[in-house]
Amino acid sequence: MVSYEIHYFAAISRGDLPRMLLEVGGASYKNVFIELADWKAGIKETKPFGMVPQLVIVEADGTRKELCETSAIDAYLAEVLGLMPGPTCFERSEALSVLSAFYELQTKVSVALYDIPTIEGRNAAHEKYIAETIPTYLKYQERFVRGEYFFGDKLTVADMKLYEMHLWFEDMYGGKNPLRTRAAEFPKLNRIIDTLSSGKAGDYAKHRRDFGRYKWSVEQWKWIFN
Ligand SMILES: N[C@@H](CCC(=O)N[C@@H](CS)C(=O)NCC(=O)O)C(=O)O
Numbered sequence: 001m002v003s004y005e006i007h008y009f010a011a012i013s014r015g016d017l018p019r020m021l022l023e024v025g026g027a028s029y030k031n032v033f034i035e036l037a038d039w040k041a042g043i044k045e046t047k048p049f050g051m052v053p054q055l056v057i058v059e060a061d062g063t064r065k066e067l068c069e070t071s072a073i074d075a076y077l078a079e080v081l082g083l084m085p086g087p088t089c090f091e092r093s094e095a096l097s098v099l100s101a102f103y104e105l106q107t108k109v110s111v112a113l114y115d116i117p118t119i120e121g122r123n124a125a126h127e128k129y130i131a132e133t134i135p136t137y138l139k140y141q142e143r144f145v146r147g148e149y150f151f152g153d154k155l156t157v158a159d160m161k162l163y164e165m166h167l168w169f170e171d172m173y174g175g176k177n178p179l180r181t182r183a184a185e186f187p188k189l190n191r192i193i194d195t196l197s198s199g200k201a202g203d204y205a206k207h208r209r210d211f212g213r214y215k216w217s218v219e220q221w222k223w224i225f226n
Pocket residue numbers: 013014044050051052053068069070071
């Protein structure tokens with residue numbers, strides 16, 4: 001039987017969707033956590049692009065294959081675990097377009113996470129994301145939903161990416177999460193979130209997502225890793 005390893009820091013972040021896909025897809029996997037000191041001491045140089053997450057695919061005969069870059073990992077796991085829409089390559093590419101738009105939103109929000117040095121600056125940037133940037137991206141995503149899920153009656157990686165975004169907003173913004181405060185504008189997205197929350201993805205989110213070392217500081221408007 002194939003099994004998987006997720007090599008990453010003991011953090012949610014870019015490890016979240018790959019882990020959720022493995023959980024919902026019923027795959028056997030383990031987390032291989034990298035300590036920051038070991039990363040700096042040399043692990044970085046062993047990775048193809050000097051970054052993680054990295055997915056390791058362990059075949060039944062012990063053969064190992066390694067895949068890096070979050071978007072490639074998300075797409076690969078969705079394909080092999082039956083979490084892509086169909087029936088053709090076109091619908092699968094449409095699912096990747098949903099992911100791409102969400103990655104873009106994450107990149108915008110990440111400016112405040114990594115590039116703004118003061119608490120006041122981060123606070124102002126996040127308030128703007130909450131009030132303007134995030135609702136704008138959500139407006140277009142809401143229009144894209146075609147049924148009970150993004151792609152009709154089949155649960156796919158697009159729904160799980162939405163749920164991952166929702167969890168991320170909950171982590172950082174709590175009661176200010178625009179998906180919830182402006183729920184009337186996003187009824188389809190909220191229905192998907194509620195469905196996932198009561199299933200395997202929700203079970204993962206409640207019990208196996210947080211490793212206790214990566215916490216959002218409400219006071220500092222930043223993630224703290226210890
Ligand atoms: N383009 C990469 C970016 C990955 C990335 O930024 N990884 C960060 C952790 S979230 C990392 O490896 N940082 C350590 C470093 O840059 O040395 C992807 O999409 O996976």
